[in-house]
Structures are given as structure tokens and as C-alpha cells.
Amino acid sequence: MSKPIVYITRCLPEDVVEPYRKHFQIDMWEYEDRPVDRNTLREKAAQADGLLTVLTEQVDDELLEQCKNLKIVANMAVGFDNIDVDAASKRNISVTNTPDVLTETTADLTFALMMATARRLVEASSYVKEGKWQNWSPLLLAGTDIHHKKIGIVGMGRIGEAVARRASGFSMDILYHNRSRKKEAEDELGATYRSLEALLEEADYVVCLTPHTPETEKMFDAEAFARMKKDAIFINASRGMTVDEDALIQALKTGEIAAAGLDVFAEEPIDADHPLLQMDNVVCLPHIGSATKETRYKMMELALENIKLVLSGSEPKTPVE
Numbered sequence: 668m669s670k671p672i673v674y675i676t677r678c679l680p681e682d683v684v685e686p687y688r689k690h691f692q693i694d695m696w697e698y699e700d701r702p703v704d705r706n707t708l709r710e711k712a713a714q715a716d717g718l719l720t721v722l723t724e725q726v727d728d729e730l731l732e733q734c735k736n737l738k739i740v741a742n743m744a745v746g747f748d749n750i751d752v753d754a755a756s757k758r759n760i761s762v763t764n765t766p767d768v769l770t771e772t773t774a775d776l777t778f779a780l781m782m783a784t785a786r787r788l789v790e791a792s793s794y795v796k797e798g799k800w801q802n803w804s805p806l807l808l809a810g811t812d813i814h815h816k817k818i819g820i821v822g823m824g825r826i827g828e829a830v831a832r833r834a835s836g837f838s839m840d841i842l843y844h845n846r847s848r849k850k851e852a853e854d855e856l857g858a859t860y861r862s863l864e865a866l867l868e869e870a871d872y873v874v875c876l877t878p879h880t881p882e883t884e885k886m887f888d889a890e891a892f893a894r895m896k897k898d899a900i901f902i903n904a905s906r907g908m909t910v911d912e913d914a915l916i917q918a919l920k921t922g923e924i925a926a927a928g929l930d931v932f933a934e935e936p937i938d939a940d941h942p943l944l945q946m947d948n949v950v951c952l953p954h955i956g957s958a959t960k961e962t963r964y965k966m967m968e969l970a971l972e973n974i975k976l977v978l979s980g981s982e983p984k985t986p987v988e
């Protein structure tokens with residue numbers, strides 16, 4: 668019997684893929700650093716039993732319509748807003764993501780981004796490297812404290828809780844907003860639930876970790892920024908589409924908020940001329956929340972494992988609910 672066909676939309680390291688070659692016939696896009704073009708994706712997906720995708724691929728109704736053999740789309744990310752899950756379910760195609768394995772790594776990056784923004788680390792590093800450092804002076808590159816401040820976490824999922832654990836180590840006061848109350852986070856981390864409005868008004872650091880859904884699209888809009896404190900710092904490590912970027916730019920320009928740390932953008936990669944990139948009070952990263960070698964390997968392995976399970980007739984480890 669011929670092996671099922673699996674198409675992988677990025678070139679993954681051979682040591683990760685190799686153990687799966689005995690289970691499937693694996694075909695991969697040739698580049699690691701460039702997304703597959705839509706025509707190739709259409710053509711490959713139409714033949715495949717399993718697809719391993721990353722967040723640059725739009726897996727929509729139009730694409731799925733041509734996939735007569737497809738049984739699983741395994742997204743190598745915890746987020747899955749690039750996949751039309753309803754369109755997949757109505758065709759009995761499983762959709763999986765890679766939660767858990769990236770939680771601590773993404774929380775590390777979120778906290779690092781918050782610290783880098785508050786303590787102006789990127790500016791300070793450039794200052795030294797550009798030979799501008801002449802003297803010690805009392806307010807040279809003075810930032811703002813993190814310890815004992817109030818963090819407001821919007822989206823208290825696994826990553827939100829992991830960020831809260833870090834915040835607790837810095838003696839921060841932890842507020843959170845979530846669709847539902849998280850009793851465990853309240854008991855174990857001393858986190859306090861707030862309505863979104865109250866959290867925005869009280870927090871020194873507003874940290875967005877909510878997934879992108881129709882309900883959260885542009886939830887950080889002009890009204891939300893206007894509610895924040897003038898010295899608030901906004902951090903986004905979930906999806907850029909949760910933010911109205913024009914409103915954010917305006918809030919930063921007019922001093923409605925103090926600074927922002929952004930790992931994600933409405934359009935990625937962000938245009939090099941984008942106004943957010945011209946601002947000293949904005950730290951920008953290229954969507955590297957889960958980017959450590961250890962974690963990225965675990966994400967690839969989990970995605971492949973899910974494909975193996977589904978193609979052998981079992982339940983996947985991490986289905987998207």
C-alpha cells in the first residue's frame with residue numbers, strides 16, 4: 668500500500684522530518700525563510716493527505732475545496748487564525764495547533780519585551796554601539812520600573828498565566844481580563860480579575876496575549892488607548908490584528924501612552940517605512956515569541972506527531988477545539 672502524502676510548507680531540518688519518512692511520503696517547500704506561493708500550495712494541497720502549515724499560509728475554504736484526500740492540517744503555532752476551522756470541520760479535516768510546548772518560551776519573550784521597553788534596552792544598546800556614550804549622567808536613558816508595578820494581562824490563557832508567574836517574581840500587582848474568570852490563577856498567582864475598561868485604566872503595563880478572533884479584532888482601538896494611563900506601556904505578543912495600529916501610533920505620538928513593545932503586527936513583515944518603526948519609544952521584534960531552537964523543534968515534532976496520529980486513524984494530541 669502506498670504511503671500517505673504529507674506536504675510541509677517550509678523546509679524543515681532533515682533530522683526532524685527523517686523519522687516520519689517511514690510513515691509518509693514527505694514533500695516540502697524548498698525554502699525555510701520564504702513562504703510557499705499560493706499556486707504551489709494549491710497544487711500540493713490538492714494531492715495531500717496531510718498538510719503541515721505555518722502562520723503565513725491562508726488555509727481557507729477556497730483552498731480546502733480542492734483537497735479531496737486531506738485529513739489533517741497541522742499548524743505549527745498555537746494561534747490558528749490563518750486557518751478556516753469551520754471550513755475544515757465541515758469536510759471532516761482535523762485542525763491541530765502546538766500549544767503547551769511554547770508556553771514558557773513565549774512568556775519569556777513577552778516579559779523580556781516588557782523589560783526591554785520599560786528600561787529602553789534597545790535604545791541604550793544602540794547608544795553605546797554608535798559611540799555616543801561620553802559620560803555617566805543622572806538621567807541618562809532613564810526608564811521606568813517594572814518591580815512593584817501593576818501588570819494588566821489581557822488574555823489569561825496558558826501564556827498569560829506563565830507571564831503572571833514571572834510578574835509575581837518581580838513583586839508586581841497582577842490584574843487580568845479574560846472571557847471567563849480563572850479561579851486557579853486568582854488562587855495560585857494572586858491575580859485579580861478586572862473588566863477590560865478597569866484594567867486599561869489601572870495597569871502600568873497592558874500586555875495583550877489574547878488570540879485574534881472576530882471578537883478581538885482591533886480591540887485595542889483609540890478608545891482603549893485613551894483609557895490607559897499616560898505613562899502606561901503597551902505590549903503585544905499575540906497577534907497584530909488585535910490592535911488598531913493607526914490609533915496606537917496616534918496614542919504614542921500624543922503622549923496618551925508612554926511606549927509600546929511589539930512582537931506582532933497587523934501586516935507581517937511590517938513595511939520598513941512604517942511609522943511605528945520610526946519611533947524611539949517603540950521596541951519592535953519580528954514575531955519571535957516562540958523562537959528558541961528547543962521550542963521550535965518541539966513545535967515541528969508535535970505537528971508531525973499529530974499528522975502521524977490522524978493518518979493512522981487515531982485522535983491527534985492537540986486538536987483545535
Ligand code: DGY
Nearest residue numbers: 743744745746956957
Ligand atoms: C504562535 O505559535 O501562534 C506564534 O505566534 C508563532 O510562533
